[in-house]
Amino acid sequence: MKILITGRYGQLGSELHDLQANYPQYQIVFVDREEMDLSNADQIIEVLDKEQPNVIVSAGAYTAVDKAESDQQLCDAINHLAVKTIGDWAAKNKVKVVHISTDYVFDGNSETPLKETDTPDPINVYGLTKLKGEEALQTSGAVYVIIRTAWVYSTYGANFVKTMMRLMNEREELGVVADQIGTPTYARDLAQAIMDVISAQNFVQGIYHYSNEGKISWYDFAVAIKEINGYTTKMNAIASDAFPTPAKRPNFSLLDKTKIKDTYSVQVPNWRTSLEEMIAKI
Template sequence: MHPKRPLKILLTGKNGQVGWELNRTLAPMGKLVALGREELDLEKPEQISKMVRRIRPDVIVNAAAYTAVDKAEEDSELAMAVNAVAPGILAEEAKRLNALLVHYSTDYIFDGTKTTPYVEDDAPNPINVYGRTKLAGEQAIRAVGAPYMILRTSWVYGTNGRNFLLTILRLAEEKEELKIVDDQVGTPTWSRFLAGTTAQMLQKVYNTALLTECRDIYNVTPSGQTSWYGFAKAIIENYKIFNGDKSGLLLKRLIPVATSEYPTPACRPAYSVLSNKKLKRKVGKELPKWGLFLEQFLKGI
């Protein structure tokens, strides 16, 4: 591929919280073909191969995923089809075209027994079905040998799809009291930051070397860490600051609780902070704290 030719990019999952942002950030980089589930269903392997061969992209950005962590416990076949089998097929098609595959993974591939941020080379040990299917997706991609960038992220929120932030705001309009887990620690990540960083990394690789030389994994999160309770507290406080009397929130009390008091079908890692040192070296600058992105997001909704 000639490095100065405009890129042809195939984006999957265009309606998800990450895909929706990628739709905007990738468009200036060349010809973008963005597909939702209606156009490309990752549950159907034959659809995947057919579509990629028809479009013949230089870069495939796979933002489609099965992300319902608790539901995955009983829906493991579907989660495996979307999170593991489909990425492997995309990697095979990328290899045929000598194209680059950009794929998103998760902090939930780790078991949470560390007390310092996970680096890219740490041994994975997922403790739920969702984490196992996402790890299987990573392994499938790497086994094919096609060019790839796997971007691991955590606690993603945005205006589209279902996420913790939108759930907290909805519940805060309905209830006076909420109990939130305070002993699981991670880093909230705005989908716009994730999409912007993806475009930045692609541009950097495109300008300095052939995309097809990429075979790497990066943790992509802002700086800092918090618990789900800390995140919820910051959401409510900032939302009230930006909306004042118009906030319409009933909520009066946020109560921190232990994981043991709030059982869920899927186990979650107690600590899943991802080190972003490698990413900082790649983009060549410090990464803002998660709270700054939260403020920007809440100002805009």
């Protein structure tokens, strides 16, 4: 079986690249924007025609959430139109697609963990383009699994954990938003979940939610980073309206993982365990 994975140098793509040694039975091809520019539909089709994969992992995305508010056309091209192109090609060629989406398809007003059946209602451009990508894949006729995730971090790329570690090294005091609730996702764990889905005996089509276990705020996350590293930085809990950003963020992003655990027997580690593992690797 041949697997083509987009977003090679992203956080998730990098973790999937590390995992490939554990799956010698598969031929895995990685592409990034140099090989397959997701804003160029013709190039997407050209690469897929050449590689002829059996499974496409759509891990590449436009993820600059604030920049997306002013860069709507490119964001839509990558997060929506590219997914439509991949889905249409996959349907025509009878190929499976595993597509990575986001908690940002929701408005953040829920008070209970978000299920796959909950109605999406994005509050920013990034979330809207990701939802349109999901819908395009669902209507393409391709056999698909969509995995929504949240608060992704990794030893690779730029992310909250690395930013906090840098700031805690530089500053004596930090304010972190305490009224946005969810659970972080260690990209290594998500990469393993994706490989579990691909390797499963039955490919059960549908939307699934995946993040690490637990329920915390960004402030709680930052405090844990401080504790694990032994920093002495004074941490202040602040409200999100004290830290305005171009794109609105959902206040509640806690994902219910029951479906992916029941369907694919995916193991979901606790957020703190995974954070300690990631920091130890750095």
